[in-house]
Amino acid sequence: MKLRGRDTLADKLEVIKLCGEAGVGVVLVPTVVPGVNDQNLGEIIELAAENIPVVRGVHFQPISYIGRYPFEPSGDQRITIPEVMSRIVKQTGEKIKIGDFRPSSIWDGLCSFHANYIQMPDGELIPTTRRSQHDSQGSCCGGPAQADSGGGPKQVRKFIASRWSASVPRNEPQKSCCCSQDGEKDSLDLFLERINNYSFCISGMAFQDAWNLELERVSNCSVHIVAPDGRFIPFCAYNLTNSKGVPLHRGR
16 A cells, blocks of 8 residues: 555455456566565465466566656665575475575676576475476476576577466376376376476566666666667666656657
8 A cells, every 4th residue: 555545455346357268467566665664575475376366477677766756766776686584484484494595697796687487286385496406417307497587588588478377177188298208107297297287487687777877787687678769778778767747868
């Protein structure tokens, strides 16, 4: 209510229901504000998990001060990516582990994090991004290539589409895996079905504003807006406003 001026939970749950009926996937994108909802991150993830496969993930966005904000925000008005991750771990009772999280591999590692999961029939979220002794080997059953979203913008778009688009149960048989044995086919088919229809992503991105802009992060940005004059402007820089709320790039 502090962010939107009224209680919108019932409306949002109705939207999730209607999206599910229409075959449209949903990603929850909460703005995280210290003292307002940073104590509810675990509850947000729990709500999202209860609505899988319609809800495909949660994307947390620490507040950035863009627009008509006349004063430089103090430190206690901000929340960092590490603080968001720590709160998630604590508020989920460590069901979500800090080792599940990975930075992006195509833009500055300080900008974002993500963790990918598969929800099993009992509701447990199995991480696919957690490091293990098998990570260096790699296989069709897991490993760095499947766990990370790296590999360039095209691969990232493909990754996001596969994780965040609507989930439709499939009836056709799945292809066999090179790692399986005959006795493992039933469990493998179940696992592949869960991958197709019950993938879930927890992620976050810290957008910059005029008071905390880091030129190194901006120079490493891989998300750009093409301005009318043909210039490529990093996404964070494109949305910058000065203390009077005047856009520095948008609309110019």
